[in-house]
Amino acid sequence: MIAIYVVAAIAVFAVIRATIERNTGRKLPYVNVMNFAVAGAVVLLLDHPLALAAAAAYFVGSTLEANAVASTYAGGERRG
Amino acid sequence: MIEYLLFATFVGLLFHGIHRKVIARVQGRPGPPIWQEILHTLKFSFKQTWIPKTASQALYVGIVFVAIAIWSGALVVLLTGGSILLLFGVYLLHKIVEHGMGLSTGSPYTKFGAIRSVISAASELPLLVTVVAIYFFTRSLSIADIAAYQAANGPLLIIAFPAAAAMYLVILSKMHYGPFSIIEAKEIVSGNLTEHFGVWRAGIEVAYALKTYVLLYAFVLIFIGALPFWLTLLAMLVVLVSLSFVCAVTPMLSPYDTVTIQSLATGALVVYIIVLGVVMG
Amino acid sequence: MTPEFILGCIILIIGVIAAGFPREKTYLSRLINLEIPAFGLLLIMLAYDEMLALMTFIAVTAISTFVLMRVIERKEAAR
Amino acid sequence: MLGEFLHILAAAAVSWILFVTVDILFKLPETGGVSGASAIARDIEAGGGALAGGTMMGNIVCSPDASAGTLLAACGVYVAGIPGGLAAAVLVYIGNRICHDPGYAGTTGAVLATFVIYGFTQIGFAATDFIAGMVIAILTIQGLSHTHASRLLARLWRVRE
Amino acid sequence: MDEILVLLFAAVALIGALGTYLQRDPFNKLIAIGITYGGVLPFIIDRGYLDVAIVVSLIIPISTIIILPLMRRDLRDT
């Protein structure tokens, strides 16, 4: 099964890109790629219905994290 | 047992008087008569007695009885050949008596005495190290076993000299007018004794007399061995007089310096114990 | 010696150095750095299959982060 | 080995087309769903990219969109077939609600992708190909060159408009 | 999980941990914390503890969000 190696390699690639990128706003898309890769790897590692839930939980959780970080980075919610 | 306690109290008070006398003579003063402390205690017993209005009453009274009780208990332990760990325990608990006396009255002077008593808590540590060092040699902490060991191998004073020095330091730090007696320094009136008068003071004098007796007796018993009764008293007297000389010629240290010196002594003894542990396996 | 254990030890040491001697000595950077040794401990617990302890640990870490955040927030506001 | 690799590349192309289409149909490049997405868009524009493309990329980062739907649907199909894909759609829906996303791009994408992937599994593809393919597809958008990716997306967005 | 995968995911976790240490900007540090967890998760999954993985995946972002009030712009700029 070659898929999981592809996914893991992409994760490492994305992480390296994310780490060398200095701008926070441009960093987040790279981290997003890693999230995709790790969520995929979770299911590829363990073929079980719960693994889907784990992948979704991880993905949603890290997306939420990225969302919150980016929003704080932007200065929080606009208020009128 | 009761008569022995009375005897010990009497001898302890007498020792206090001798202590004052020796110090005075070394310093070139005439000094009080040696039975002065006995008279003192009797005098206090018949003076008017009450409890200060600001005091925490139960504690104020209770602490006197605790003081007498623990040192009587210690004497019993010594006589029945119990564990010297218990003796060490009583010695530490005496600290509580000092704190309690100072804290319970509400007076600022006694409070200072209590605070100094808290600061000088390092004075207990050498005794602890003594206990551990003795255990290294005798493999037992019961006084009967220690006496048996000394009967077989000679006095511990020679075998474990640093431990004896530590215990000597401990007794010294509890003597009146000594370099470590910051608790009763005159700049804070009488320290934590200030507000205990009348019968309460007499009770405390009794407890302190017992304490002196017990500590000296324990020193002789642990480091020289079980001697005949009169010889024991004589040895105690010798130790006392040597202590009085030290007290007479040394100035009182500043509070934190006492801590430093006692801690350094403890540190040196810990090193000694580690070396012992390595050497003796 | 499982890979989790080795990785956990390495991350733990990195984290201890990071939290003990952070590059920028602010409360915030130290608080963030504190998460690294937590991951190290997580991996060590995982290596020993101590899952209940792991779960409790992560939950408690979140709460202690909150406690610390609350103090730091007040401290920063006072400055 | 090589065949599987080609399968993955084909799956990547399919998923790429699928999620970009759905996202653009749901107007992701129009506005940032949350302030964070707009911030990412600004930074990408400052780095030489296009604002519309950057906004879409920001939205992808900040909330599970059609790309996430495709990935999770692929995972769902891999572990449990069609029901798994639909379960993934439900999870994406919950994720959308958690992440303060007003739209339904993710859920729609997940449902669509479930059937597409299931269809491809019938003609010799494996669901794992789609998982890896989707990761490659997102890599091309988010992970290779923000400048070019955002310009490309902006061009596609102009077509939609 | 064979050696290659172990190495790859361990690399992710290590890059994350080192990145957290070395970076100075708090946002970048927080992002690196997320990366570290991305490297750790596969190890939990590989041992089959899916329930733990789910819970931890939900709590880690929460603890990140808990830190965020310290990084608000209006507070930091003044």
Next chain:
Amino acid sequence: MTPHRSIITRISATISRVENLTGLYALLFVIVLVFGLITLPSISYHEDPLYPKTLDPASPLDPYDRGGVPFGTTPVKSQYPENSPYAGYVTAYLSPFSQWLADTTLHMGTTIVAHPGGIIDEILYNTRGFDTVVETSILFVAFAIASYLFRRDD
């Protein structure tokens, strides 16, 4: 202060400041640790521990499967089994809900065992229950302090 202070006075000055207390304690601990590091090779792991772990990845109770029959005995290696006559009963107990989980899924062992009943509960509540009493008391006291301080100014 005189310019020439003896070493003892300087140490006294250091230990008399409350702010130095933490540092002093930490320093003492570091010294002990450095000595400890030397003696570490002599510490060996005791190979026959209490409450040993057995792992069976195929079991739905995975990290905590210790065998045994529900409502029956399970061999638990505790220190004084005779003091806990029902040791082992809790280990194999599954509530109806956790039984259902165990029958349907494979990877939820932690959840199943955390639901009351299981080896950890056996230790926490039965054989070493006294620890847990003390422990909850600590929690109680600590939060009493915190909430007292927090609410005092209201």
Next chain:
Amino acid sequence: MDAVTYSIGLAVAVIGLIIGFAAIVREKDDLHRVLLTDLAEVLGLVVIALIATDLAEALILPGLVVGISELMAVSEVYIAKEGLKAPEGPAFRLEVMDSAPGILALILVAYGIVLSGFTGGAVAAVGVVFYFMCRGHAEQFELIETASGYAWAIWIAAFFVFMFLPQYWFFGVMMAGGAILLKVMAKMSLVGTMRRGGPDV
């Protein structure tokens, strides 16, 4: 786990402790000391985790709870000592703070109740703390404290069931698990309500 792993782990833990405590020796700021204390707690847990038996976990769970509760008390003392006040001005808001807490807190609390015991209490408490942090709260200290007081009493009763009436062990397990869940969760969720004074936030 084998003996070699234990030796290596212990060495790593001791080296970590040396580094961490060296940092404490050098640290002069009080709040930094609190943070480093948290670090030291982690290292202490490593030493316990290395035991690698079920007993290790039974020791870690109390250790964790002791750590967090002491941290709570000490930080509160710090606030009182420095006379710190809650920050003025508008509260910190994010979009996700409207949407996420409800769902996540629901999931975590429900799961925590299923777990029960220390773990469940801690997990549920994270949910509650997160919810209170994002949504504000109405102060109900007395209620929560009363609940946890009763929980403590229930747990003591459960302990005595185990010790003196072991034949009712089943009853004891249920009581103890439930009571600890309630207690830990209630106590920890107090943390969340403490962030801002006043019910109007």
Next chain:
Amino acid sequence: MFNLPNPQIGGPELFVLEFGDIVAYFSPYTTVLFAFALLFTIFVIVSRPERQVDIAFGGDAYYTKEVEPGLLRFQRFMAIACGLATLGAMVTGDVFNFTLFASLVGITNIGIVAAYRNRHVLNAAFQYGIVAMLATIPLFGGAAIVVASTGTLSMWELFTTAVTVPLIAKAFLVLGVMGEGMAPFYIAKAEITRAQGAPFILMVHVSSLLLFLRVMEIVISM
């Protein structure tokens, strides 16, 4: 069945209390300590605090400080908890249980003094609190090393000559108790002592000294 293996240190056991794996015992030594702790707990329960006299400088004025009732109640509660914890620590027959009692003593000690509004006292309480928290690491770490290297936590087994406890574990235990009770580092405690409420403040000292005495017995016996 239970025979204390080393009666030469604290005396033979008098009474044994079994809680599962944790077997508490009373030897002459621990009984004395227990009785002492009990005595002071009773003092805490029955006695009212003293009223401190403050002297205003530059005049003859002096006044007694009033005791805040809420503070008094809280302190009394903490002091009683501290007394109970000390009682437990004196008789427990299990190393980990002992360390838990020690940390309970530490936290109640913080509680007794943390209630004051005096800044100096609070500062001392805070420093003390930090040390008490740090001290949980050697305490629990010591217990952990004991169980890992000997396979048991029960003092009944550890006191036998067959079991050798690593030196570092003993050092950890002593160091931990020193931190929890502040036994020799009394700097913070001296500040604490200035606070009002003699019976309660006294409990701080009683508990720490008794803990120290007990840990010495444990360490020497092991």
